[in-house]
Amino acid sequence: xxxxxxxxxxxxxxxxxxxxxxxxxxxxxxxxxxxxxxxxxxxxxxxxxxxxxxxxxxxxxxxxxxxxxxxxxxxxxxxxxxxxxxxxxxxxxxxxxxxxxxxxxxxxxxxxxxxxxxxxxxxxxxxxxxxxxxxxxxxxxxxxxxxxxxxxxxxxxxxxxxxxxxxxxxxxxxxxxxxxxxxxxxxx
Numbered sequence: 447x448x449x450x451x452x453x454x455x456x457x458x459x460x461x462x463x464x465x466x467x468x469x470x471x472x473x474x475x476x477x478x479x480x481x482x483x484x485x486x487x488x489x490x491x492x493x494x495x496x497x498x499x500x501x502x503x504x505x506x507x508x509x510x511x512x513x514x515x516x517x518x519x520x521x522x523x524x525x526x527x528x529x530x531x532x533x534x535x536x537x538x539x540x541x542x543x544x545x546x547x548x549x550x551x552x553x554x555x556x557x558x559x560x561x562x563x564x565x566x567x568x569x570x571x572x573x574x575x576x577x578x579x580x581x582x583x584x585x586x587x588x589x590x591x592x593x594x595x596x597x598x599x600x601x602x603x604x605x606x607x608x609x610x611x612x613x614x615x616x617x618x619x620x621x622x623x624x625x626x627x628x629x630x631x632x633x634x
Contacts, residue, residue, distance in 0.1 A: 449473055449480040449634070450521035454528040454539040456486040461617045464629055465572050466527050472634040481517050485538045492541020502548060514546045524569040524606065525634075526596075529576075529617075533592040543600055552604040562605030569601050569609045570634075578616040589613050 451469060455462035466482075473480045483490075491510065501508050507515060518524070528535050546552070554561040571593070575582075582588070589611065590597075597609045614628050 447478045447522045448520060449478060449523045449525055450517050451480055451482045451525045451527065452539070452542065453482065453484045454486065454526075454536045454542075460529075461574055461614065461625060461628075462527055462529055462572075464625070465574070465614075465632065468629045468632050469525060469527070469572070469634055472632065476634065478634075481521065483514060483517060483542075485542055490538055490542055492538045492545070494541065494544045498545055498548075502550065505550070507548065507551070511545050511548070514542065515548075515551050518546065518552075518564070518567075522567060524567060524601075526569065526571045528572075529574045530592070533587075535596065547600065547604055562603065565605035565607075567606045569606050571596060571601075571609065571611045572614070572632075573611065574614045574617045576616065576618050578619070579613075582615075 451466065453462070453466050457463065470480060470482075485492075497508060498511070526535075526539070528539050534540070549555050551563065553563050573593070579589075593611050597611060601607075601609045612632070617625070620628075
């Protein structure tokens with residue numbers, strides 16, 4: 447199996463970084479392949495802009511997008527790792543999705559038809575949150591509520607299924623021992 451890790455966190459000392467390292471270790475130990483897109487390290491430009499639309503209109507994509515699309519196409523399993531900020535993914539990841547999952551690559555759409563092009567692929571989404579799970583639930587904010595745009599509206603829409611979400615709650619508040627236990631729970 448070939449995995450593509452899409453990593454979106456700016457701090458190399460973050461728990462997200464530890465998740466990424468654990469996942470890479472798991473993949474290597476299984477003898478499987480992986481590629482990595484580290485959006486902050488690559489200084490990915492998340493702005494969907496006129497040059498993108500002009501290229502798409504000509505049936506092309508810009509070079510940075512072509513590279514990501516090739517990596518997506520060649521993978522069997524996508525692994526997203528990111529923090530939840532304001533109930534969504536970091537802007538750099540949203541911009542990557544906007545630019546990479548374009549019409550003609552991730553799907554085909556015209557006035558009468560919608561065809562997902564990424565069928566046969568699966569995904570796992572690892573997210574970190576600063577808030578405790580019980581506080582979110584008490585306030586009517588189930589994880590499915592704010593993950594729906596990613597799991598259903600993005601990945602599911604383009605044919606990626608199943609999509610598993612692995613949340614890690616209260617990261618700034620838990621002990622080192624709890625973080626270690628969280629990392630040990632990761633299985634690919």
